Amino acid sequence: MAKVRGAIVVDIEKCKGCGLCVVACPSKVIDLAKEVNGKGYNYAYMSNPEACIGCANCAIVCPDTVISVYKVKTEANA
Amino acid sequence: MDIKDIIKEENLVYSKTKVLTDNVMHYCPGCTHGVVHKILAEVIDELNIQEKTIGVTPVGCAVLAYNYLHIDWQEAAHGRAPAVATAINRLYPEKYVFTYQGDGDLASIGAAEIIHACNRGEKMLVIFINNGIYGMTGGQMAPTTLEGMPTSTSPYGRDVKMTGQPLKITELIAQLPGTCYVTRQAAHTPAAVRKLKKAITKAFDNTGKKKGTSFIEVVSTCNSGWKLSPVKSNEWMVEHMFPYYPLGDMKDE
Ligand SMILES: Cc1ncc(C[n+]2csc(CCOP(=O)(O)OP(=O)(O)O)c2C)c(N)n1
Ligand code: SF4
Ligand code: SF4
Ligand code: SF4
Ligand SMILES: [Mg+2]
Numbered sequence: 089m090a091k092v093r094g095a096i097v098v099d100i101e102k103c104k105g106c107g108l109c110v111v112a113c114p115s116k117v118i119d120l121a122k123e124v125n126g127k128g129y130n131y132a133y134m135s136n137p138e139a140c141i142g143c144a145n146c147a148i149v150c151p152d153t154v155i156s157v158y159k160v161k162t163e164a165n166a
Numbered sequence: 167m168d169i170k171d172i173i174k175e176e177n178l179v180y181s182k183t184k185v186l187t188d189n190v191m192h193y194c195p196g197c198t199h200g201v202v203h204k205i206l207a208e209v210i211d212e213l214n215i216q217e218k219t220i221g222v223t224p225v226g227c228a229v230l231a232y233n234y235l236h237i238d239w240q241e242a243a244h245g246r247a248p249a250v251a252t253a254i255n256r257l258y259p260e261k262y263v264f265t266y267q268g269d270g271d272l273a274s275i276g277a278a279e280i281i282h283a284c285n286r287g288e289k290m291l292v293i294f295i296n297n298g299i300y301g302m303t304g305g306q307m308a309p310t311t312l313e314g315m316p317t318s319t320s321p322y323g324r325d326v327k328m329t330g331q332p333l334k335i336t337e338l339i340a341q342l343p344g345t346c347y348v349t350r351q352a353a354h355t356p357a358a359v360r361k362l363k364k365a366i367t368k369a370f371d372n373t374g375k376k377k378g379t380s381f382i383e384v385v386s387t388c389n390s391g392w393k394l395s396p397v398k399s400n401e402w403m404v405e406h407m408f409p410y411y412p413l414g415d416m417k418d419e
Contacts, residue, residue, distance in 0.1 A: 106196030151200025
């Protein structure tokens, strides 16, 4: 059975830690890091990467457009 | 499957459009202005009108919008963007002209300019960012501020006995025969952003067809002015702004 897997890449230094991507994600993939970037913001990262389906919801609502989204179809047991 | 096998060029499904510049936006974290800039840029890219689009920036937090989209821009004095856009449009009728204005800019100091430009049916698009406050200058009351909403100039909440009811200027504009498309949208969820994108696409299409003025209000947040987190601001907007400023098309001719 084909399964969709996704992943996001956050441009950490440009992220402002607003948290809008966190609530937009249907799969609860994203959290704000305890660490901060160069500007002092708790940047977004995939705390639960296995759950990402590559839907791009997080990227679409990001006011600073710092998320890129990748998506692949794989076999379920892969 | 390993993450590094997913993150490969051929699997890329979403990234920043090239119409957006690489400049870091000056907006506060979570500000709606950034989302609307992004969607505007994506539509301009998808319609392939980058070389033909001229934006007119307001006075307000979006005063520096020209730093963020790779298109031609003109800065206008406070509230005067529709007048400047009128001139550009008449000199270059083949261009796609739009104004980008806040609620203080459009509904207060620039109320005359927007009403008359829309009444004349200038062939342009107006993007109206209604965050119910003067964001840039420190959160003063705007014509659009809700009843009872605290601002720096109405610390006990807007008193409508003294200041009148919040101005639904988009409803007024929908009455004008010069407008062909008037809609109220938002940008707080992925679904809302996708709808907003459709609205902006339709509006630019109207401009290309030399129809009248297309007017898109985006009910927005100003989390700094509202003194709430970005996420809480969106919740507050849904609860308080949407009942008074309901989303949807008012006119589509
Ligand atoms: C002629 C003039 N009057 C007043 C100001 C001060 N001023 C700057 S921005 C602004 C209001 C901005 O509010 P809004 O249009 O709602 O934009 P926002 O920052 O909320 O996006 C005002 C009154 C000015 N710059 N020029
Ligand atoms: S929405 Fe964008 S800026 Fe905000 S936390 Fe997420 S990645 Fe960072
Ligand atoms: S692409 Fe979709 S599933 Fe993956 S992190 Fe973003 S919102 Fe969540
Ligand atoms: S003051 Fe308000 S409108 Fe201005 S950038 Fe900050 S959040 Fe956005
Ligand atoms: Mg405002």
